Amino acid sequence: MLEVLLKGLDHADAAVRLDVARVLGMLDETRALEPLRRRYEIEPDANVRAVIAWAGRRVYEAQQAGYDTLNALYRYFNVDRELARVQDAAEQALLRQLEQGLDTDLRQQLEKASKRRMGLTLAAGIGGTMLAGPLGGLAAARMAAGTGPLEISPGFDARPHLGTRRTPATRPTNDDISVWVKRLRESLAPAAREQAALELSHLNNPAALPYLAAAFALDPADKVRDAAQRAGKLLYWNALYWQMEQDGTLQAEIERRAAALRAALPQHDASHGAPRLDKGIGGGNSESDVQTDVSEILRRAQLERARRKKK
16 A cells, blocks of 8 residues: 555656645655655656645654554554553563572572571471472562562453454445545535545545545645544555555564564573573572562563553
């Protein structure tokens, strides 16, 4: 879809180039910024050149604001929720490994401390048995501190399945749009033009994009311009979404982003199967150092989940 629009910037007909520039400006398509710049430098038609300049300013402002078409598309069609489920599973596995690995590490730390306090013989005969009990060293330490047994932070499996799956893509149509285009262009009442823009988005025919872009750029009513842009973006997102699902790029992008999310989590020590801490047990960590590392990792995980839920 984007490729078709970008090719339209070089169309022989100036009217087509003008329509395409308006569409790109309406869509805030930041990937078109460089093609718009290149076309502006060679565009011979003054009217088209002015529209390209307008579109370029809009796209640049969108880029500076952090807007991205694919991110917006993923939010609208719930792809980001599917990615969140992947990250939730990775976080949960990480926290389980964290608990298991630090349980072993703290047991070792407590055994060493016990040996220093009680003497090697007493520690091997009595203290070691106590510290190796069924709760494990980490649970024993927390019980001794009055905090109870360690629990993985709640909520990592609490996301309901309803509403977490991405919305299926819908094939764009070739439905007749002439009635609603006429109303969008000719109706005297702003409410009627606004309704026409809405109906065009429901028809799901990308051929409506140039008409919506013209309304967005030229209509005197703010509500109509807003409705036209909203309808245009929905048409564009759906066409992109359908294309990406059909050619496999959507699944590839989901896998790429899921891998990036996993990579952003704390790395694991392959030799012990536990998350790698900055200092390491052999590097002189105290029991409080290890617990501080645990708290910080858990805190970051919880903050990241809270941030995603707000979106």
